[in-house]
Amino acid sequence: xxxxxxxxxxxxxxxxxxxxxxxxxxxxxxxxxxxxxxxxxxxxxxxxxxxxxxxxxxxxxxxxxxxxxxxxxxxxxxxxxxxxxxxxxxxxxxxxxxxxxxxxxxxxxxxxxxxxxxxxxxxxxxxxxxxxxxxxxxxxxxxxxxxxxxxxxxxxxxxxxxxxxxxxxxxxxxxxxxxxxxxxxxxxxxxxxxxxxxxxxxxxxxxxxxxxxxxxxxxxxxxxxxxxxxxxxxxxxxxxxxxxxxxxxxxxxxxxxxxxxxxxxxxxxxxxxxxxxxxxxxxxxxxxxxxxxxxxxxxxxxxxxxxxxxxxxxxxxxxxxxxxxxxxxxxxxxxxxxxxxxxxxxxxxxxxxxxxxxxxxxxxxxxxxxxxxxxxxxxxxxxxxxxxxxxxxxxxxxxxxxxxxxxxxxxxxxxxxxxxxxxxxxxxxxxxxxxxxxxxxxxxxxxxxxxxxxxxxxxxxxxxxxxxxxxxxxxxxxxxxxxxxxxxx
Amino acid sequence: xxxxxxxxxxxxxxxxxxxxxxxxxxxxxxxxxxxxxxxxxxxxxxxxxxxxxxxxxxxxxxxxxxxxxxxxxxxxxxxxxxxxxxxxxxxxxxxxxxxxxxxxxxxxxxxxxxxxxxxxxxxxxxxxxxxxxxxxxxxxxxxxxxxxxxxxxxxxxxxxxxxxxxxxxxxxxxxxxxxxxxxxxxxxxxxxxxxxxxxxxxxxxxxxxxxxxxxxxxxxxxxxxxxxxxxxxxxxxxxxxxxxxxxxxxxxxxxxxx
Numbered sequence: 001x002x003x004x005x006x007x008x009x010x011x012x013x014x015x016x017x018x019x020x021x022x023x024x025x026x027x028x029x030x031x032x033x034x035x036x037x038x039x040x041x042x043x044x045x046x047x048x049x050x051x052x053x054x055x056x057x058x059x060x061x062x063x064x065x066x067x068x069x070x071x072x073x074x075x076x077x078x079x080x081x082x083x084x085x086x087x088x089x090x091x092x093x094x095x096x097x098x099x100x101x102x103x104x105x106x107x108x109x110x111x112x113x114x115x116x117x118x119x120x121x122x123x124x125x126x127x128x129x130x131x132x133x134x135x136x137x138x139x140x141x142x143x144x145x146x147x148x149x150x151x152x153x154x155x156x157x158x159x160x161x162x163x164x165x166x167x168x169x170x171x172x173x174x175x176x177x178x179x180x181x182x183x184x185x186x187x188x189x190x191x192x193x194x195x196x197x198x199x200x201x202x203x204x205x206x207x208x209x210x211x212x213x214x215x216x217x218x219x220x221x222x223x224x225x226x227x228x229x230x231x232x233x234x235x236x237x238x239x240x241x242x243x244x245x246x247x248x249x250x251x252x253x254x255x256x257x258x259x260x261x262x263x264x265x266x267x268x269x270x271x272x273x274x275x276x277x278x279x280x281x282x283x284x285x286x287x288x289x290x291x292x293x294x295x296x297x298x299x300x301x302x303x304x305x306x307x308x309x310x311x312x313x314x315x316x317x318x319x320x321x322x323x324x325x326x327x328x329x330x331x332x333x334x335x336x337x338x339x340x341x342x343x344x345x346x347x348x349x350x351x352x353x354x355x356x357x358x359x360x361x362x363x364x365x366x367x368x369x370x371x372x373x374x375x376x377x378x379x380x381x382x383x384x385x386x387x388x389x390x391x392x393x394x395x396x397x398x399x400x401x402x403x404x405x406x407x408x409x410x411x412x413x414x415x416x417x418x419x420x421x422x423x424x425x426x427x428x429x430x431x432x433x434x435x436x437x438x439x440x441x442x443x444x445x446x447x448x449x450x451x452x453x454x455x456x457x458x459x460x461x462x463x464x465x466x467x468x469x470x471x472x473x474x475x476x477x478x479x480x481x482x483x484x485x486x487x488x489x
Numbered sequence: 490x491x492x493x494x495x496x497x498x499x500x501x502x503x504x505x506x507x508x509x510x511x512x513x514x515x516x517x518x519x520x521x522x523x524x525x526x527x528x529x530x531x532x533x534x535x536x537x538x539x540x541x542x543x544x545x546x547x548x549x550x551x552x553x554x555x556x557x558x559x560x561x562x563x564x565x566x567x568x569x570x571x572x573x574x575x576x577x578x579x580x581x582x583x584x585x586x587x588x589x590x591x592x593x594x595x596x597x598x599x600x601x602x603x604x605x606x607x608x609x610x611x612x613x614x615x616x617x618x619x620x621x622x623x624x625x626x627x628x629x630x631x632x633x634x635x636x637x638x639x640x641x642x643x644x645x646x647x648x649x650x651x652x653x654x655x656x657x658x659x660x661x662x663x664x665x666x667x668x669x670x671x672x673x674x675x676x677x678x679x680x681x682x683x684x685x686x687x688x689x690x691x692x693x694x695x696x697x698x699x700x701x702x703x704x705x706x707x708x709x710x711x712x713x714x715x716x717x718x719x720x721x722x723x724x725x726x727x728x729x730x731x732x733x734x735x736x737x738x739x740x741x742x743x744x745x746x747x
Contacts, residue, residue, distance in 0.1 A: 298734070302692035310701050316623050320603075335605070355702060 032207055036199045043195050051184040058180060062173045067145045070154045070166045073098050074143060077166075081158045086110050098168045105161030115151065115167040150174065209238045213245055225253055266329070273322050280318070283311035321457055328460035334373045336465070341368040341377070341409050341486065342402045348381035349400065358394050361385065365402030368409045369489045376461045380469065383454035384413045384482050391480065392417025404488050408467070411484040420480045422473040429455050429471070462486070522548045523642040525633065526567040528555055528584065529599070530576055538571065541626045545683060555584045559591055567594045568642035569633060574600035574611065582614035589615045595636045599624070627697045630683070647682045650740035651724055654682050663723035674716045681728065681738035690735040
């Protein structure tokens with residue numbers, strides 16, 4: 001697989017801004033505490049309200065009951081007047097906690113019940129004046145129940161002029177109510193305590209998916225890259241967060257993979273290039289050492305030194321290529337101007353003719369306007385010519401044809417050398433590739449002796465201009481064809 | 490040599506005029522060597538450059554940093570300064586402006602960074618020319634000589650016997666007759682003339698005139714022959730063969746056999 005040196009930038013995801021760089025910060029009060037406290041407070045309020053309401057209702061009800069009882073007994077008393085004796089009346093009305101005091105018109109007092117003694121001496125302010133004797137007027141609601149402390153009393157005037165006082169004590173009731181209140185309070189507190197103890201863990205359980213997300217994130221940071229949340233119910237609010245989280249992880253992992261593979265490519269290239277550099281360095285050293293070690297005649301010395309300088313230049317060219325490669329990887333900065341692709345091809349041919357006078361180089365085509373950095377394009381064409389001459393020898397024929405097609409400026413470079421096998425058509429653009437490993441370095445001719453950095457650089461330059469450089473596959477033996485495309489102007 | 494002429498030679502602008510005058514009247518006295526300050530912290534490069542410049546007839550002084558450049562300029566009065574662009578301490582542009590402020594010496598920047606931006610920075614700071622590392626000595630000498638010929642510190646006309654070579658004007662005359670040479674022959678002659686009286690081996694000539702590529706074996710021989718033919722059309726042999734060693738361009742000496 002060929003490693004393109006200009007990666008397809010459309011698959012590089014947009015960079016994720018680091019947290020805190022953009023806008024405000026996420027408010028993250030403790031969810032669990034908030035929910036627990038809110039629920040507990042609500043519970044506390046409701047328990048308090050319930051307790052209060054219960055106490056009040058109970059109290060009111062018992063109060064009403066007591067009043068009603070007194071009223072009922074008073075009615076009975078009023079109804080029994082004249083039908084039974086005073087003593088019997090008292091006996092009949094007394095009971096169920098109601099004490100009776102009957103003071104007849106003649107002043108005789110009949111009383112029954114434990115509270116009977118409480119009535120003497122205390123007269124209500126609203127003593128009823130002896131009213132007209134009406135026919136068995138029922139005392140009814142017109143007679144108020146008076147509450148003094150624990151005592152409920154009702155004073156009523158009977159139809160025979162007697163004054164009937166009914167007294168009941170709310171003490172027992174009130175004690176009961178107090179006990180109930182205590183139970184309510186204690187019970188309420190216990191409930192709240194229990195709630196406090198239980199709510200926390202309960203809410204925590206409900207929020208466990210969040211803890212899982214955190215755990216997953218931590219393990220991914222630690223290196224377990226493949227983990228995902230995969231929510232069972234993606235439509236819930238936690239589900240949606242989990243889905244978004246997984247998507248983010250995919251994007252980040254994708255970017256990371258790309259970055260890592262780019263780093264790997266670079267590392268491989270660096271180590272390959274370093275190895276390639278060792279050879280000319282070794283060659284230079286060997287040659288100069290030889291001059292040092294032996295007493296060679298001048299011509300021999302000079303020959304060695306020339307070799308050393310050549311190897312040095314080779315190393316320097318490789319370093320230049322590496323620099324260019326690094327610049328291409330970073331995004332080559334170009335200064336494009338108007339140029340004519342045909343003229344640039346002719347310039348490259350002129351340069352190569354100087355050092356390869358026996359080659360048959362020809363340029364065909366009308367002027368093709370492009371917007372490029374001229375020296376860079378000449379570099380591409382010279383490189384293609386170098387390859388052709390290296391493959392086919394000093395008498396190779398190369399035809400360069402320029403044309404415009406479909407809005408693209410094209411330059412086709414066809415040579416009559418041995419050609420490139422279709423299987424290698426993509427591989428030639430790998431860095432530091434040398435096809436035909438069988439051909440040794442000493443056989444290869446030309447200033448670079450077959451170092452494979454020219455084509456990747458040439459393609460990188462073409463792509464930096466918005467175009468491309470490809471090897472057109474053809475049957476072996478019929479020469480190689482390279483096609484350079486650039487945006488037409 | 491008259492004191493006035495000497496003083497005139499030491500001041501830049503008057504040099505070309507006086508040179509031509511002296512050539513016209515047939516003066517063949519020694520031309521004061523151009524002085525070059527080299528600012529370079531790498532020992533290998535600095536040492537080699539000093540050797541090469543001395544060899545080529547320049548007087549040079551090497552500084553390993555720009556710290557005492559003003560003092561050196563005041564004392565040495567250079568015609569040119571070769572400035573390593575990436576020195577620790579004061580950087581290239583600063584030093585270039587310094588040279589400009591203290592003298593009329595030409596400045597050539599020597600840089601490892603070959604980007605257009607870097608070169609533009611240099612020109613903005615006032616350099617006259619640039620060299621990128623690693624450089625060929627021949628190129629260093631060529632650029633330095635060209636710049637110095639422009640400022641008049643270097644004689645643009647070389648004289649060997651009745652052969653006059655005016656590098657800038659591109660005119661070569663032998664006893665007043667113009668000699669038509671190809672570009673390559675001109676380059677070859679220039680190299681031989683710069684190294685006049687010194688026997689040069691074919692390898693030396695090949696690498697310094699053509700470079701270090703793969704060339705045909707008899708390339709030098711062929712061009713020497715044609716150059717010699719053209720030169721001898723108007724006078725006795727100047728371009729001699731020293732068997733077993735090489736060639737030399739030398740004004741004819743009566744006892745010389747060739």
